[in-house]
Amino acid sequence: MSACREMFARLSEYLDGELDPEICSRIELHMDDCPPCQAFLESLRRTVDLARDLPEHELPEAITRELVEAYRKTRESGGN
Amino acid sequence: MNSIESDRQLLDSIRRDDPAAFEEFVRRYGGRILGFGMRVCGESEDAKDVAQDTLLKAFRALKDVQEPEALKSWLYRVVSNACLMRRRKGKYEPKQELSLEDLMPRGREDAEVQIPDAASLPDDEAAREETRAAVHAGIGELAPDYRMVLLLRDIEQLSTRETAVALDINESTVKMRLHRARLMLRKVLADRLGRSGAAAEIPS
Numbered sequence: 001m002s003a004c005r006e007m008f009a010r011l012s013e014y015l016d017g018e019l020d021p022e023i024c025s026r027i028e029l030h031m032d033d034c035p036p037c038q039a040f041l042e043s044l045r046r047t048v049d050l051a052r053d054l055p056e057h058e059l060p061e062a063i064t065r066e067l068v069e070a071y072r073k074t075r076e077s078g079g080n
Numbered sequence: 081m082n083s084i085e086s087d088r089q090l091l092d093s094i095r096r097d098d099p100a101a102f103e104e105f106v107r108r109y110g111g112r113i114l115g116f117g118m119r120v121c122g123e124s125e126d127a128k129d130v131a132q133d134t135l136l137k138a139f140r141a142l143k144d145v146q147e148p149e150a151l152k153s154w155l156y157r158v159v160s161n162a163c164l165m166r167r168r169k170g171k172y173e174p175k176q177e178l179s180l181e182d183l184m185p186r187g188r189e190d191a192e193v194q195i196p197d198a199a200s201l202p203d204d205e206a207a208r209e210e211t212r213a214a215v216h217a218g219i220g221e222l223a224p225d226y227r228m229v230l231l232l233r234d235i236e237q238l239s240t241r242e243t244a245v246a247l248d249i250n251e252s253t254v255k256m257r258l259h260r261a262r263l264m265l266r267k268v269l270a271d272r273l274g275r276s277g278a279a280a281e282i283p284s
Contacts (some may be wrong), residue, residue: 008180064107
């Protein structure tokens with residue numbers, strides 16, 4: 001259980017490829033023998049993928065035009 | 081052209097005082113800034129005001145940004161500060177970090193809850209929308225300090241270093257908050273969308 005706890009603290013860094021190869025190997029070795037940690041890691045990976053899958057926002061064209069116009073006016077009045 | 085190279089060209093045209101540079105900047109970053117503002121401030125008029133103010137103020141100061149690699153961190157720093165200023169007018173945020181112990185799964189069943197796979201969501205638009213709404217709500221439930229790190233790292237795709245610079249915190253704090261934010265989001269998704277491991281295999 002303490003091994004699980006130790007793994008648990010590093011799982012995001014593991015998913016992000018931010019750990020030394022030696023620590024990665026230790027995590028993978030532990031995962032091979034620990035189905036709950038394996039399942040948990042998979043659920044965390046899916047959580048991150050779902051966040052990344054959210055659609056991008058677009059600035060409405062009306063706001064873009066408004067901003068460009070406001071900028072043009074400050075430029076013309078020498079306020080840039 | 082990669083984004084660093086196109087940011088370099090954008091910064092060059094700003095320094096040349098090219099009149100078209102502002103529109104190019106707004107079209108490239110406006111949606112991202114608005115999206116970030118909406119996810120931090122909530123979907124209110126505040127978010128639109130923050131986005132518009134940020135784009136105008138940031139553009140004026142962009143002449144001083146020398147390295148294209150620094151542009152994103154710098155821009156998100158401006159927008160996150162603007163969001164924080166508005167937030168301070170509202171509720172007080174506790175500064176205490178969450179304990180990892182509190183986020184550990186309670187037993188095997190909790191650890192093995194299955195979360196839907198983004199790569200194989202059903203074709204049904206309503207079901208996809210339900211999943212997105214749960215993710216959106218889960219992000220909204222995070223305390224803002226954690227939410228901002230998750231937004232910058234997982235949604236805006238900034239590096240650990242860029243996120244640290246944008247939020248003026250160190251890289252180990254970014255990693256610590258990101259991990260806790262993901263764990264909390266996982267918990268919300270497990271409660272809303274999860275199925276117990278053996279009962280319902282979700283193909284991946």
